[in-house]
Amino acid sequence: MLIARNKAGELVAALKAKKQEEYHCPVCQKPVCLKQGQKQRTHFAHQREHCCKIVTEGETNEHIAGKNWLHQRLENSQLEVYLPQLKQRPDLLVNKTTVEFQCSVLDLSRLKARTKNYQSFHYQPWWIVGQRFIPQQQLSQLQKAFCYWQQTAYLWHLDTAAKQLRLYYLANWDFNRGYQWQCQNVAENTNLTSYTSHVSSLTSNKFYWRNAAYKRFLRQRLFQRQPRFLRLQHFFYQRNSHILDLPFWCYSSSRYHFFFEHELLLLRFLYLRNNNCQQWIKDLSQLKWQWDFPLVSQKIILKEIYLECQRLSGREKESFLPPKKGSCDSIESNRRG
Template sequence: MIMAYLNDKLISANDAKKSDDFSCPVCKEKVVLKKGAIMSPHFSHRKNSDCLTLMEEGETEEHLLGKQQLYFFTQYNETLVENYLPKIKQRPDLLWKSLAIEFQCSPISINRLEQRIGGYKKQHIKSLWILGSKYRKRFGQPSTNKFYYYFEKLGFTMFFWLTAKNKLEIRYNCRYVYGKLKYQMIEVSSLHELMQFLKNPGMIMSDRKNIRYLFDELRRIQNQLFYQNKRTIDWQNHCYLNGHDINGAPIECHFSNTCLPLFGKDYLVWKILILNGLVDNIECKQLLEIVNDIYKLQVHYPLIKSPEKFILKEYANILSILSKKGYIRIIGDRIQIIKSLNWFDDYYQKIQKLSQCEGAFVDRI
């Protein structure tokens, strides 16, 4: 802990003196001030304590330092540090008005994260999850993806605290372009700067069409097949059942090459599986469920309200393209096939065709 009681008043470990007597804000037991050359100043419980906060002790230097820096980041007006909320038995790192600020450095399961967020909601408290250096190194991996936020003006967004710079790094407009994770980034020095940025983020970049990136994406799938990637082999087998090659997917798969992080780097495969599963008179909902099951699409984003809506919107967009181009007609909740899509025999036939009409194809996508 970085805060404790001294004579019924909260005091920070930075300002405390070792000769004083301190008590825990939660259990009121005596705690020990620790100031040394290695760890940032902090308070620690004595052995054999039963305090509920003990599970959070043994914090890293990064977490201790980050909490102190974030306290000043909020400009500490109306900010409570490690304030225990007895009704939900949670203690946010910082509580600013009705905003809980959590500096997450250690691993946390998706279930535990959902419980923490749900607890704050019960108290009508919003939560801002700021990630440490280990998560920053794993940006784009499943263990980190659960911390995505979504803002109308920013798109998918994630927050990281930089202890070396004493700044908040915001990675926003996160999306996959031809299977590669892209984003914009800015650093802010105060909560006020963060609020201003969320209101007015400035220009949001769009992505240029480039068939060379498409070739790279197709080669990646081909390489995964060559090296017997289990997941890709499974997708290929599903295509084989309908007489198709996954790398020979129709041109219509490439009319949209930018996707949200929900789909990951294999967004192209998700579209291919949709076209592969198209059969006459299939229900729209049934086709999506079949494809998501094959693709193993996971939608666990506890900081985003109804993430499924992004999946449905993208799916509707694909069906709309196919309808406008005269391949399908949607009657009620069923898809009627009007004309067949053109699948290539294999990867090489498709690459050759794309190379021959590169200029015209870029215009089409």
């Protein structure tokens, strides 16, 4: 950690701390040591016999350097402020925005719980990831959980070696090649406090996609008896249908493949079986799916998918009736690799 209290009770930054003085953790009040050296960034660390209820994991040089860099760039930011009501301590606090620079792996359930806790107290969580989480053609569910959404998925990354904040945003998803990303550097003179302005114009690129080619891809995977596609076909078989017998529009490309990939076919199939959004949502909830995207509104995405189905199927004249409050809460993203 980068902040500790001295004997007078004052908060002192690690870079300004003196080796001979005593310091204590602002959260648990137990003694901490000032760590300095050529191979490690200057920081405070708990003594081995002491375990803090908030600071429970070691910090990497990348994490320490990133917090210092963000603190210098973010106007009116505070380092490691403990929020007693939440029992959490974000890396930085800027008014009602909690900034978390994540460099190490953490459990998805913990990420969701921390994010939900911030949001329930009306804080806006801003997750920025380190080198480990740079998006690739294939993504883990944890990588996807760090993504935000504004017309397309996007993710914030801080390269501490280059001292550069970057914005990765999804260009497209292809059933053969996976995810394709574009990267945009955030200029040094940009006011990061108003960071949302950087994503207002992001859009997915148009790319080559053929519905017939996607059907052939699905047929090949079924012929090869790949488990994921057999599970998909089993869903259709139980409902007296087949994954290859859907209307042609169901095999169209969609920016919502980011959330569901091939399982988007299930949502489109259930749309065909229902006359209204209420019934569609009810059928989805019976699948007992869990929403694993804590930074994206599930209700907004489901509404957009329903409207996309209306447009693709030529039923746009139908009115959209929003689902009842709480009816989306039990839906899961049944995504399996």
